[in-house]
Amino acid sequence: MGIEPTGRGFRATASTILNENGFVPDLIERQLAHCERNKVRAAYNHAQYLSECRKMMQWWADYLDEAAKKESPKKPPKP
Numbered sequence: 588m589g590i591e592p593t594g595r596g597f598r599a600t601a602s603t604i605l606n607e608n609g610f611v612p613d614l615i616e617r618q619l620a621h622c623e624r625n626k627v628r629a630a631y632n633h634a635q636y637l638s639e640c641r642k643m644m645q646w647w648a649d650y651l652d653e654a655a656k657k658e659s660p661k662k663p664p665k666p
Contacts, residue, residue, distance in 0.1 A: 601647065609665055610643050618643065 598619055605615045618640050646665060 604650065605643065605647065608646075610646075611639070614639050614643055 602615055602619060606612060614636050617636050
């Protein structure tokens, strides 16, 4: 019996790998479409972090490309 991939599992894996590689937690949470838990901060901070998220997601794409090539992916340099 194989393991079925889930959206939640994919998101957890992405979050873990991105956090372990030093990306800003606010960027990761924004990319995963998580809402700010602090209601005051949420009311005032409407930043989208688009430029930073774009760089992070390119890093993630490069990471996945390496993972598809071999079993142990080489981590691309952080932008």
